[in-house]
Amino acid sequence: MGAGGGDGDIFSQMFGGGGPRQAQKRQVKPQVKEVEISLADAYNGCKRDITIDRQRLCNVCNGIGGTDATAVQKCTDCRGQGMVTKMRQMGPGMYSQSTQPCDACDGAGEIINLEKRCKTCKGKKIKRDKKKIEQEIDKGCPHKEQYTISGEGDCVPDVEPGDVIVVVKVRDNKIYKRKGADLYMEKEIFLLEALTGIDFTIMHLDGRIIKINNEKGQIIKPGQKMTVEGLGMPFHKTNYKYGNLFITFKIKFPDTMTAPDCAKVADILKTNKLPSELQDIEACKETVKCREFSEADKNTQATGGKTRQPASDEEMEDEEGGGGQPGC
């Protein structure tokens, strides 16, 4: 019991080991508060109001528990320990020893003069309150970054007040994925753009609209990754420097093309076949057309047809080796 009254538990919970160096100066365990911010907030920096629900010393009696220092006296029965050791005679010359809470002070180790007892906290020395504190979250703040608000956490008489630790959770962004100080995005472009050059705009995390293009004549292949320098996140703590933006391209191919267009494209993209291929073409005696793949085309059993049980999900879509040679 004691000063904590009904909150007795909280005392034992609160004493976080202050670390070996601060062994003498006990400090109340810190309170942890989580704040969630967007990736844009992390890019630009932001401020967040943190409401701390905490136990503080009573501000009327300043944590004394009474109107003045004499209101609270150390219990003489237990010498302030709150516990007493009692000897009990079990039989002739036999004693047993037991330690139990002191009756005189009800285990508190001190006795408060009822006349002088603080009316606000009823001698408990503490009260609960709520405080709103604005926490600045700096540019480039990483996910799980921690900010310490010193001494604004819970209090217990005669112990250093606890801190509040603000843990920042950065939400995922739909477009930009963050890794370290870099950003990653995917971009789908048309085949024409892949061949003749890209030219598109993005909206960055600070709202800037930025045009992105490449060197004419440079061809972008499916899955190719390109770097845009300086469009990543600001470096945390050196926020005048920036990471990079990496764009992975997906190419949207046309579904069909007319025969005349095929001829035009063939004229532009014509490639010379290797001599060995030409030999193969000469020797070729059959021509087979390929069509779009369908699950129904599969023979999952060596004996042909399908097995009853569903094929294991990630079964590779085997590209059967013998598929007709192109051009045959």
Ligand SMILES: [Zn+2]
């Ligand atoms: Zn008080």
Ligand SMILES: [Zn+2]
């Ligand atoms: Zn006592």
